[in-house]
Amino acid sequence: MSTITAETLAAEIANKARSVAYNDTAAQLVEYAIARKEGRLSADGAFVTDTGQFTGRSPSDKFIVRDELTDKLVWWDNTKALSPKHFDVLLADFTQSLADKHLFSQQLYAGADLKHQLNVAVMTPSAWHALFIRNLLIRPALAALEGFAPNVTILHNPEFKADPARHGTRSETVIALDFSRNIVLIGGTAYAGEIKKSVFSLFNFHAPSDGVLPMHCSANTGKDGDTALFFGLSGTGKTTLSTDPERVLIGDDEHGWSDDGIFNLEGGCYAKTINLSQKAEPEIYAATKKFGTVLENVVMDEATHELDFADGSKTENTRAAYPLYVLDNVSRTGTGPTPTNIVLLTADAFGVLPPIARLNAEQAIYHFLSGYTAKVAGTERGVTEPQATFSACFGAPFMSLHPTVYGRMLKKRIKESLAECWLINTGWTGGAYGVGQRISIKDTRALLNAALSGALVNVPSRTDPVFGFSVPISVPGVDSTLLNPRDTWVDKEAYDRQSAKLVSLFEDNFGKFAAADAQIAEAGPRLAVAAE
Known part of the structure; x- marks a missing residue:
């Protein structure tokens, strides 16, 4: 060398x-x-380019x-x-x-x-x-x-x-x-x-x-200085939920957790823009209209240079890259105190997981190492029903060391910080994809805000018989039926079969980590219970 x-x-x-x-x-x-001739300007002044063969x-x-x-x-x-x-x-x-x-x-x-x-x-x-x-x-x-x-x-x-x-x-x-x-x-x-x-x-x-835990997550702080972390794969709402006008954004995607607290690795955001709307994601939408923002593979009208965020003909992975300073509500230091809340996001297209659950430390690490979400039918050729995706640490392609290294570090940080841990499902309810409907952003935000405010810590809850985590029985502003996914299905037996299928996928995936920490392995769902 x-x-x-x-x-x-x-x-x-x-x-x-x-x-x-x-x-x-x-x-x-x-x-x-x-x-x-590397690209063109949109009607609002953003730089629009195509990435060619690789999107x-x-x-x-x-x-x-x-x-x-x-x-x-x-x-x-x-x-x-x-x-x-x-x-x-x-x-x-x-x-x-x-x-x-x-x-x-x-x-x-x-x-x-x-x-x-x-x-x-x-x-x-x-x-x-x-x-x-x-x-x-x-x-x-x-x-x-x-x-x-x-x-x-x-x-x-x-x-x-x-x-x-x-x-x-x-x-x-x-x-x-x-x-x-x-x-x-x-x-x-x-x-x-x-x-x-x-x-x-x-x-x-x-x-x-x-001594720094690297994390593929978003982070923000509330008005009282409480920090929240958001882990989640593409399509789960990580960028959308962390970019909240009521909270100060620390960073969109990559952070470190040291003894001093949280720090952003970056100075910008790389947000997905497919089906972007001003109503649902006003901050990101506004950033796409800023001069200097880079838009990748977004379809633009040849005559007017207006953007069509709903058009995925080039790719579903259309993106906007912009510096954090174009946002109004963003940290100027890129740092925050030790987290108070840790949120693990998933988009469960099987319609099995509740929209919110409280996790103990072992359950949090189990789901962190699992890194679960689901692809839906139609997003890729040959996908005709929901397909589970497991990406360790919610970012396996970028994890240079073995996932259990990061899992042990996160477990230590959770124990020391006493952070509350939550699993939030932004996926489907009332049935799997194609039968049920997507949980609304309004309901997800209401559940998230209740969790981050501390309002859910001491509320009455039930222990999920399959996954073992704690699920609140009621949350102000949210239909209580939504909180128990089985109740939202017309065909309860179909829900039970779907639940058993998902648990089986979890168990098969976690087999490669089970030997590393038996206590963490025990914190996962149980197929036998799901079958019953």
């Missing part, structure tokens, strides 16, 4: 490039991107260098390994691909807590990708840029094509991470989320050794 570092690599790339534009502003980058991440093309540091630590069941020799060849060829090009370099921070902050340099020939990451990470003050020394360097070139035989990759697309030197190479894909998630993957590897 060569002796090059993240800092010397950035300098080498700059020396070989035709020119480098450092830390251009949003206005400058938009001008460049428009001139280079989402390419997890099968993500590699971590397997060396002395990573060999015994990385969760290799979850990622592919790349040899140091292959990485060095790839790095040399990648460096050459950027030679004599005009590059855009953004020098940014990852981590609002100065104790755990990373200096990140992103270098790319694409103006809009530079704008994207400028929106997503934390922008240093001008004075701080003098003498900026990166300890993470990300090289990005959508036009680079990897050679599997030469580079040890699966295809021409590659996302390669060297954790020993904090170097990331992203080629063959224009999907900008790869840049953002590579930073998170790197943070997830290093943070635990510093």
